[in-house]
Amino acid sequence: MxxxxxxxxxxxxxxxxxxxxxxxxxxxxxxxxxxxxxxxxxxxxxxxxxxxxxxxxxxxxxxxxxxxxxxxxxxxxxxxxxxxxxxxxxxxxxxxxxxxxxxxxxxxxxxxxxxxxxxxxxxxxxxxxxxxxxxxxASAAARMVSAANGRRMIEMGSRRTHEESAVASARVAYLAGFTATSNLEAGRRYGIPTAGTAAHAFTLLHDTERAAFESQVASLGPNTTLLVDTYDITRGVELAIEVAGPQLGAIRIDSGDVGVLARRAREQLDSLGAFGTKIVVSGDLDEHAIAALRAEPVDGYGVGTSLVTGSGxxxxxxxxxxxxxxxxxxxxxxxxxxxxxxxxxxxxxxxxxxxxxxxxxxxxxxxxxxxxxxxxxxxxxxxxxxxxxxxxxxxxxxxxxxxxxxxxxxxxxxxxxxxxxxxxxxxxx
Amino acid sequence: MxxxxxxxxxxxxxxxxxxxxxxxxxxxxxxxxxxxxxxxxxxxxxxxxxxxxxxxxxxxxxxxxxxxxxxxxxxxxxxxxxxxxxxxxxxxxxxxxxxxxxxxxxxxxxxxxxxxxxxxxxxxxxxxxxxxxxxxxASAAARMVSAANGRRMIEMGSRRTHEESAVASARVAYLAGFTATSNLEAGRRYGIPTAGTAAHAFTLLHDTERAAFESQVASLGPNTTLLVDTYDITRGVELAIEVAGPQLGAIRIDSGDVGVLARRAREQLDSLGAFGTKIVVSGDLDEHAIAALRAEPVDGYGVGTSLVTGSGxxxxxxxxxxxxxxxxxxxxxxxxxxxxxxxxxxxxxxxxxxxxxxxxxxxxxxxxxxxxxxxxxxxxxxxxxxxxxxxxxxxxxxxxxxxxxxxxxxxxxxxxxxxxxxxxxxxxx
The missing domain is CATH 3.20.140.10 (nicotinate phosphoribosyltransferase)
Incomplete structure (x- = not known):
């Protein structure tokens, strides 16, 4: 062609x-x-x-x-x-x-x-x-990667920029050290690892949060990432471990004061024996927010808007x-x-x-x-x-x-x- | 297809x-x-x-x-x-x-x-x-058009954004009331009027500014826009009228304090009998700069970076x-x-x-x-x-x-x- x-x-x-x-x-x-x-x-x-x-x-x-x-x-x-x-x-x-x-x-x-x-x-x-x-x-991405200090970074900004800029952005985010992108076209075109599991819509679609988690775990296995902040986060975390068991891969928190919430979630996960379950945070993160979370028990960041807009x-x-x-x-x-x-x-x-x-x-x-x-x-x-x-x-x-x-x-x-x-x-x- | x-x-x-x-x-x-x-x-x-x-x-x-x-x-x-x-x-x-x-x-x-x-x-x-x-x-473009208060607006931001965002930006700039775009693909895809004449490179390519102006006028006619700020603006304006005659379409000023320069250029053009020659300004204009030029003898604006980046x-x-x-x-x-x-x-x-x-x-x-x-x-x-x-x-x-x-x-x-x-x-x- x-x-x-x-x-x-x-x-x-x-x-x-x-x-x-x-x-x-x-x-x-x-x-x-x-x-x-x-x-x-x-x-x-x-x-x-x-x-x-x-x-x-x-x-x-x-x-x-x-x-x-x-x-x-x-x-x-x-x-x-x-x-x-x-x-x-x-x-x-x-x-x-x-x-x-x-x-x-x-x-x-x-x-x-x-x-x-x-x-x-x-x-x-x-x-x-x-x-x-x-x-x-690329310049913004490098600052974010450097702020994350070795933690996993997922690029998820496609929806905030032109559909072709999205693909190019995913490419240079990977260049700069991001681990993966949500953008499937970048995966196809440049062989970059893609990642993603579920949005709030998936929980809302189901009659209960439990039904949504059960469905996701049945489909993607217990190593998946469950999004726990659709209703009540504490209840969400509890339910996540109930459904997936303490071998659950990760939970994701997408809103609120993610630092505080991550700390509480870590304690809760540990108390439930889910010592290996990781915590991924997302929602309006830029390099400064990422750096500010360094002391918190956050294992990975999902970054969108600020990445694809060059963080200012x-x-x-x-x-x-x-x-x-x-x-x-x-x-x-x-x-x-x-x-x-x-x-x-x-x-x-x-x-x-x-x-x-x-x-x-x-x-x-x-x-x-x-x-x-x-x-x-x-x-x-x-x-x-x-x-x-x-x-x-x-x-x-x-x-x-x-x-x-x-x-x-x-x-x-x-x-x-x-x-x-x-x-x-x-x-x- | x-x-x-x-x-x-x-x-x-x-x-x-x-x-x-x-x-x-x-x-x-x-x-x-x-x-x-x-x-x-x-x-x-x-x-x-x-x-x-x-x-x-x-x-x-x-x-x-x-x-x-x-x-x-x-x-x-x-x-x-x-x-x-x-x-x-x-x-x-x-x-x-x-x-x-x-x-x-x-x-x-x-x-x-x-x-x-x-x-x-x-x-x-x-x-x-x-x-x-x-x-x-579109939202940024509308503010600029409103600030320009009826004057001609040319979108020229393609080089500042992803090559496909450029085409989409030209389209919505036109939606918002811009007169034309520099982007040829937007012209082809959406039928939007395109415009453009010459950059500083064209003047620098020639042995003298006069040779460049003569070449451009020979090729595009005296109704063209001559870019007068490669060397000395006053000399550039003088030369432009010498070469094209007082029926010259427009001059463009792309750098410096464009308000002051436009005022001086207007006086100079009028003194040379070029009453109908328009003045186009460009170079880092946003809606605030456009509004600030309302009282100046500016007939058209070329807008680039701030348009395609949504002006903040x-x-x-x-x-x-x-x-x-x-x-x-x-x-x-x-x-x-x-x-x-x-x-x-x-x-x-x-x-x-x-x-x-x-x-x-x-x-x-x-x-x-x-x-x-x-x-x-x-x-x-x-x-x-x-x-x-x-x-x-x-x-x-x-x-x-x-x-x-x-x-x-x-x-x-x-x-x-x-x-x-x-x-x-x-x-x-």
């Missing part, structure tokens, strides 16, 4: 720029575009790159088939000559960038796209859509800027939004202990001399429009993030507002 | 509930589920319903084909019997709800889905994903609750999240002048007696799993919202934080 074309996930102006540039010949100038962000969301100490795999897929599926060309002609977006050029469009350039799971900071050169102006300018919108969304969710930062503010034309650095220079022209490459420097020190951004694309504890942050992603071999997998990148977070100075992991965990330094030519 | 199945845009637990309920026979009980929100986002005075058309489409395309069944079997989500039942799944129930463009308030019964438990429970996630996302964007409220907090089982009202009743059981219907009451007074929520589904200035807010959407005839179009709903906003008490249109514009009143049985 041919994947759907991504070519109309594009802003109108990319095509009008193309039309003008084809007409005057500048369309064929060799260019470099760079994706980066000028700042992290308010008070955040690091960002986590998400979506790179999806970006590469979108670039490969960026083509103008009959249907796309027909619409552009009908709507009069561009003329005959441009349509003809678009019919043969395929991206043949090179892409380098930060892999998923890598940390980023203000000015980090996250993605560098090189090719003719024509082929690279068209990718702006779809590249940014994916990076801005997926990195926002639903987008990442990344831009895709033309930085080089035929080898000449270019940059906008009016008012406050000044940019640095020219292709860049970054080195993350570390102490011998492994602690990150600086993000050093170098002009040019030749790798500078690296110290023994330094490393380049970009890797090659595409050459001549094709993905390079042996790109890291989702599992590789999950591990990458885990390691990268350990490398941050300890203040960098604090949830409170602060400065970026390491400074970005711009090296001179 | 068969539309893609939406059946895995579903949380795992909907299928495990189904499996248990099929096993114990409760799956076939006749149920009503209701989508509503307990509160509006912090300080908002009204919500705007968005996404209903997409919800109906998703319900129609909710089916388990080979690919979906294969995944569910492979992943062991449910067993053989349930898979067999799913293979024949089609929604055959009834849906009533608020049409798009209708205003809503806390407790408004936005969507009522009636059918067997089995057929209705499976729709929870996809229905909520769409309503929560699209209504959040990226989701709507809607839930999908089981409210009735075989004619018996049901409701969760532990802790603070108490819900009202039973199917509901709402009447918007008005003064004879047309000003809305209350949202009166009645139990049951028989229409109460209506006063001459009252109206029911729900309309029939689906009967027996098929869309009813003559559903309102996007254009109809655009007009509906325009009229609904006029009906609000004047405080209801204030951008500042406050109470819902009209109170929700729950009538007794």
């Amino acid at each position: 041919t994947a759907a074309s991504t070519a109309l996930r594009t802003d109108h102006y990319e095509l009008t720029m193309l039309a003008s540039a084809l007409r005057d010949g500048t369309a064929h100038r060799h260019c470099a575009f760079e994706a980066f962000t000028r700042r992290l969301p308010d008070g955040r100490r690091y960002g986590v790159v998400g979506g790179v795999e999806r970006v590469l897929e979108a670039i490969e599926n960026f083509r103008f088939d009959e249907a796309e060309l027909h619409h552009l002609a009908e709507a009069g977006v561009v003329g005959e000559d441009t349509l003809e050029w678009l019919a043969g469009y395929r991206f043949h350039g090179d892409v380098d960038g930060y892999p998923e799971g890598e940390l980023y900071f203000p000015g980090s050169p996250l993605l560098t796209v090189r090719g003719t102006f024509a082929e690279a300018v068209l990718l702006e919108t779809v590249v940014l859509s994916i990076l801005n969304h997926d990195s926002a969710i 930062a639903p987008t990442s503010g990344m831009v895709y800027k033309l930085v080089e034309v035929d080898g000449r650095p270019v940059a906008k220079r009016s008012t406050h939004k000044t940019s640095r022209g020219g292709r860049k490459i970054a080195v993350r420097t570390h102490k011998p202990t492994g602690t990150a020190v600086e993000e050093v951004v170098h002009p040019g694309d030749a790798a500078p001399e690296l110290g023994p504890d330094d490393r380049l942050t970009q890797i090659p992603l595409m050459r001549g429009g094709k993905r390079v071999d042996d790109l890291p997998t989702l599992e590789d990148n999950r591990l990458r993030l885990k390691k990268a977070l350990v490398s941050l100075p300890w203040e960098g992991l604090k949830l409170s507002h602060g400065e970026p965990a390491i400074p970005t330094v711009f090296a001179e030519q | 068969t539309a893609a199945s939406t059946a895995l845009r579903t949380d795992h637990y909907e299928l495990t509930m189904l499996a248990s309920a099929l096993r114990d026979g409760t799956a076939h009980r006749h149920c009503a589920f209701e989508a509503f929100t307990r509160r509006l986002p912090d300080g908002r005075r009204y919500g705007v319903v968005g996404g209903v058309e997409r919800v109906l489409e998703a319900i129609e395309n909710f089916r388990f084909d080979e690919a979906e069944l294969h995944h569910l079997a492979e992943a062991g989500v449910v067993g053989e019997d349930t898979l067999e039942w799913l293979a024949g799944y089609r929604f055959h129930g009834d849906v009533d709800g608020y049409p798009e463009g209708e205003l809503y308030f806390p407790g408004s019964p936005l969507l009522t889905v009636r059918g067997t438990f089995a057929e209705a429970v499976l729709l929870e996630t996809v229905v909520l994903s769409i309503l929560n996302h699209d209504s959040a964007i 409220a990226p989701t709507s907090g809607m839930v999908y609750k089981l409210v009735e089982v075989d004619g018996r009202p049901v409701a969760k009743r532990s802790t603070h999240k108490t819900s009202r059981g039973g199917r509901k219907i709402a009447v918007r009451t008005h003064k004879p002048t047309g000003t809305a007074v209350e949202e009166v929520v009645h139990p049951g589904d028989a229409a109460p007696e209506l006063g001459p200035d009252d109206r029911l807010t729900q309309i029939p959407l689906m009967r027996g799993g098929k869309r009813v005839d003559d559903l309102p179009t996007l254009e109809d709903n655009r007009l509906r919202l325009k009229k609904a906003l006029v009906s609000l008490p004047w405080e209801g249109l204030k951008l500042s934080h406050g109470e819902p514009a009209i109170p929700t009143v729950f009538a007794e049985q």
Whole structure:
């Protein structure tokens, strides 16, 4: 099956720029575009790159088939000559960038796209859509995982965001260390473990709570998770153990002061001999609520709304800027939004202990001399429009993030507002 | 072409509930589920319903084909019997709800889905994903349009959100009164006008700003919009008129203190005889920034980030609750999240002048007696799993919202934080 074309996930102006540039010949100038962000969301100490795999897929599926060309002609977006050029469009350039799971900071050169102006300018919108969304969710997810301190995390935010954002969010939540997702499509598309048992509706459907629990245990076995807060929680917990026995897998509490309720439930479970029955809490949890529950007997968290909305930062503010034309650095220079022209490459420097020190951004694309504890942050992603071999997998990148977070100075992991965990330094030519 | 199945845009637990309920026979009980929100986002005075058309489409395309069944079997989500039942799944129930463009308030019964438990429970996630996302964007868009007070609004936020949320956002921005979108896919899929001319990259690509302007005018004609803030704005405006003549369509300013810059640009344009050249501003505008520019000579706004992120409220907090089982009202009743059981219907009451007074929520589904200035807010959407005839179009709903906003008490249109514009009143049985 041919994947759907991504070519109309594009802003109108990319095509009008193309039309003008084809007409005057500048369309064929060799260019470099760079994706980066000028700042992290308010008070955040690091960002986590998400979506790179999806970006590469979108670039490969960026083509103008009959249907796309027909619409552009009908709507009069561009003329005959441009349509003809678009019919043969395929991206043949090179892409380098930060892999998923890598940390980023203000000015980090996250993605560098090189090719003719024509082929690279068209990718702006779809590249940014994916990076801005997926990195926002990955960044929030990493803070939550870090707050959970090793406890099980289940992503269950699908219902709070667009049905396709939901799938992408589940993917990067897993990247960031979530254990499972409720989203079945993410399970199918990306092989992520999915989880789920029952909602309040299931209890309400039945004549009694006991009938609901009996039915669930008969169907899913005693290792299931019973939702105990439809009516009275104490009675719910009692009933859960009565029905499933002390080998019950877990109970879930979805409302109220979950810290207090978890403590009471733990005592009650223990008194009933259900020492191994776990307690999962859900309901409006964000990284701060998760951290606040650290001292409570909570074994797992279900997180929804705050995850899929980036916990206050639903987008990442990344831009895709033309930085080089035929080898000449270019940059906008009016008012406050000044940019640095020219292709860049970054080195993350570390102490011998492994602690990150600086993000050093170098002009040019030749790798500078690296110290023994330094490393380049970009890797090659595409050459001549094709993905390079042996790109890291989702599992590789999950591990990458885990390691990268350990490398941050300890203040960098604090949830409170602060400065970026390491400074970005711009090296001179 | 068969539309893609939406059946895995579903949380795992909907299928495990189904499996248990099929096993114990409760799956076939006749149920009503209701989508509503307990509160509006912090300080908002009204919500705007968005996404209903997409919800109906998703319900129609909710089916388990080979690919979906294969995944569910492979992943062991449910067993053989349930898979067999799913293979024949089609929604055959009834849906009533608020049409798009209708205003809503806390407790408004936005969507009522009636059918067997089995057929209705499976729709929870996809229905909520769409309503929560699209209504959040529609609600933010309506505030912006109202702040712009009749000036032209262009939606250009695609790059700041997931590539599919972008298309849905463009659609509801248009619903809310935006003039056009930059998103080409929204143009193709929904027939929404698209717009765009050039970015800073186009100027930087050329050897001089003059060469860029000349190229654009040669390609798009003098009625185009020239982006004048790549280098020096005053020089940019001068050059724009030199190149295009005083019949230039518009200039765009994308950075800096756009109010001050617009005033200066207007004077400069007038002094150059370009009295008809319009001024479009863009760059981090939200409803407050738009309102603050009311006194400035701005003819149009380009809005991106704040629109697609719901201007601080990226989701709507809607839930999908089981409210009735075989004619018996049901409701969760532990802790603070108490819900009202039973199917509901709402009447918007008005003064004879047309000003809305209350949202009166009645139990049951028989229409109460209506006063001459009252109206029911729900309309029939689906009967027996098929869309009813003559559903309102996007254009109809655009007009509906325009009229609904006029009906609000004047405080209801204030951008500042406050109470819902009209109170929700729950009538007794």
